[in-house]
Amino acid sequence: MSVAEKVRSPCVSVCALDADDICIGCHRSGDEILRWTQMNDHERREVLERVAERERHALL
Template sequence: MEDVKSPCIQICRADSNGVCFGCRRTNEEVGDWSLYTNEQKKEVLEKASKRRNAPDTQSGGFFR
């Protein structure tokens, strides 16, 4: 079985809640990605798909 690929799109900046604007994973999820099983990675991707970003702490606006 092939590993679940990282959803990183090289937009690596976190919102005020610590959620990446690019992939919408938390800082913890990004850091632990390589330690997760494929099943855990799928769970993270499902959670990330439902997240919305908080305003950018630098600009006060939404990145995307």
């Protein structure tokens, strides 16, 4: 798999965890952030699905 095909981190360099342990910048949990480099692309896509759901709820 080429580098271009790898799932990239959603980090936007606004790194601060809220009271629920969710980053206010990328919407990942603290655990998801810590484990990101050890995850395979399937796991990363699952995280990105949860991130999208968190973003939708944050906009409500």
